[in-house]
Amino acid sequence: MAALKLISHKLCPYVQRAVIALEEKGVPFARIDIDLASKPDWFLKLSPLGKVPVLVVTTEQGEVALFESNVICEYIEETQGGAKLHPADPLKRAEHRAWMEFGSAILGDLWGLETTTDPTTFESKRQALVAKFARVEAALGAGPFFAGQNFSLVDAAFAPIFRYFDLFDQLTDLAVFTHTPKLRACRSALAQRPSVRSAVSPDYPALLHAFLVGHRAHMLKLAA
Incomplete structure (x- = not known):
């Protein structure tokens, strides 16, 4: 299973969406909080919009950075086990x-x-x-x-x-x-x-x- 890192800010409500989805699925992940007022260079290389959350997925081919909370939540729903968080219909x-x-x-x-x-x-x-x-x-x-x-x-x-x-x-x-x-x-x-x-x-x-x-x-x- 791919290793997951969630780049976060402590107040961001969009980050909370992703955390809740991960927790509901019982998926282990590492959470890394950053200061959005002083964004590190490594973060700006990952996030085209300079916003959180960013979910970094580590695969055999390397790291893939997903941005936008709804996209992240959809990826979690489609790739992880546990309870379904979207209707089947x-x-x-x-x-x-x-x-x-x-x-x-x-x-x-x-x-x-x-x-x-x-x-x-x-x-x-x-x-x-x-x-x-x-x-x-x-x-x-x-x-x-x-x-x-x-x-x-x-x-x-x-x-x-x-x-x-x-x-x-x-x-x-x-x-x-x-x-x-x-x-x-x-x-x-x-x-x-x-x-x-x-x-x-x-x-x-x-x-x-x-x-x-x-x-x-x-x-x-x-x-x-």
């Missing part, structure tokens, strides 16, 4: 891939929410999150996961999104889950999942708070 599988992309769009709004210093921009991003979470709520069934009882790569994509709110909820009430009871139940179930819990280091909350401080985030003014 092609249409359902495509639907799941589309919702993973929707999760990426939510992360874009979250980036604006946590980095803006402007109250108007903050409220715009908050409203965008409310609208997007309402769409996810409408797509959910009985739960507790996106595909019911079966954990999937969609859940791996959304678990890092929900993790942000573990800290945000301590700072202020953003009221983004007020009208989404199924989504709240999914968030709670994912928070208990061992793969999700192990996807970040114990200092993740402190690092995220320091990130908000460094960006002088408007959210901290609400907390004050």
Whole structure:
């Protein structure tokens, strides 16, 4: 079996997707955290976009670097044993891939929410999150996961999104889950999942708070 190395950053939600997929499959891998503010030359040679995650696959012919989290998750699903993280039905599988992309769009709004210093921009991003979470709520069934009882790569994509709110909820009430009871139940179930819990280091909350401080985030003014 090919040896796997995951190039990571401690706060990156896209890295968490890959870690969760690897953990769900029970695949051994080495995790190497880097500082994205001071990217090492060896990393820039591996990552054409200069972003994490990068999964380095060691084969008999040498190392192959895979970039983009969804590509990495698909490779893990296709090459590793363990529980299937995609539906067998092609249409359902495509639907799941589309919702993973929707999760990426939510992360874009979250980036604006946590980095803006402007109250108007903050409220715009908050409203965008409310609208997007309402769409996810409408797509959910009985739960507790996106595909019911079966954990999937969609859940791996959304678990890092929900993790942000573990800290945000301590700072202020953003009221983004007020009208989404199924989504709240999914968030709670994912928070208990061992793969999700192990996807970040114990200092993740402190690092995220320091990130908000460094960006002088408007959210901290609400907390004050």
